[in-house]
Amino acid sequence: MASRPQSFGQAEINWDKLDKTKFYVVGAGLFTGLTVALYPVSVVKTRLQVASKDSIERNAFSIVRGILKTDGIPGLYRGFGTVITGAIPARIIFLTALETTKVSAFKIVEPFKLSEPSEAAIANGLAGMTASIFAQAVFVPIDLVSQKLMVQGYSGYATYNGGLDVARKILKAEGIRGLYRGFGLSVMTYSPSSAVWWASYGSSQRFIWSKILGYETEQNKERDPSLMTIVLVQATGGIFAGAVASCITTPLDTIKTRLQVFFFFLCTLKFYPFKVEAVLV
Incomplete structure (x- = not known):
């Protein structure tokens, strides 16, 4: 997963050469740490997404x-335990x-x-889409x-006794397809x-290495960058x-969250007389 420029052969580490144990342990550890740090942001974002027009918040x-x-x-x-359990x-x-x-x-x-930035964009883009x-x-x-737990008790939303209670109520109200609302x-x-x-x-990393830091030139091809330089480039x-992807994600994520939370809210209160299993899946 190293991101050094291809000019000195360390841009990508092949899958067959990766230490799988370290890869998964470190990856899961870093992901858990980031989730702990950023989870409150997700809670606030979700509440903003489902807030009604008349909400005081x-x-x-x-x-x-x-x-x-x-x-x-x-x-x-709220819902952090559920997220960590399933997200790993x-x-x-x-x-x-x-x-x-x-x-x-x-x-x-x-x-x-193709140029190194173009190759990286295509290969990484295909990999990212497939993995997602x-x-x-x-x-x-x-x-x-987790979204149900994040908004429980907020603006009239139901209260639950943990993630298992949410799953049980979803299954009772909508069946297994209810768990894939918004898939x-x-x-x-x-x-x-x-x-x-x-x-x-x-x-962007290839561009920085080659165009800004000059690692495409002959005199710099064999020069190892410092660890700080690698971290700063990454x-x-x-x-x-993140900035580019957010422009695409945020509008659709707001729609998805409202549909996932609001449909189940209506279902549990028996406000709608029709089935909506096929709306989002």
Whole structure:
């Protein structure tokens, strides 16, 4: 997974040369750490997405104040246990599909003799999209359950006794397909987003290495960059990729969240007289 420029042969580490144990342990550990740090943001974002027009909490700061006032710090981590339990296997599936697909994708684009940024964009984009599709099979039910926990008791939404209670009520009200409410829209949202993120991440790093830091020149080809330089290039690529992908993800993610949460809300209150199993799947 190293991101050094191809000029000194370390841009990509082949799947067959990866230390799988370290790869999964480190990957899962980093993912868990990031989830802990960013989870409150997801809670606030979800509440903003489902907030009604008449809600008094119309911005992130008012939602945070409301959560801290009623539930304290634990309120910012509602549904966290469910997310971690399900997200780790989903992450393993994602990483496996990403790395194996990336190897094949680079082999496919190599004969076209494209520039390094273009090759990285295509190969990483294909890998990111494929990995996201596989991961959604696990992620969608977890995402759905966690969203119910995030908004429980908020603006009239039901209260639950943990993730298992949410799953049980979904299954009782809608069956197994209820756990995959929004699967189609999730694939439409996250697969292109993942493709754009990984394409932007890979190509932006190649561009920085070659065009900005000059590693495409003869005198710099054999020069090893410092660890700090590698980290800064990766961080810059990640920030750029996140900004680009968010432009695609946010509108569709808002629609998906509202549909997932609101349909189940109506179902449990028996407000609608028709079945909507096929609306989103």
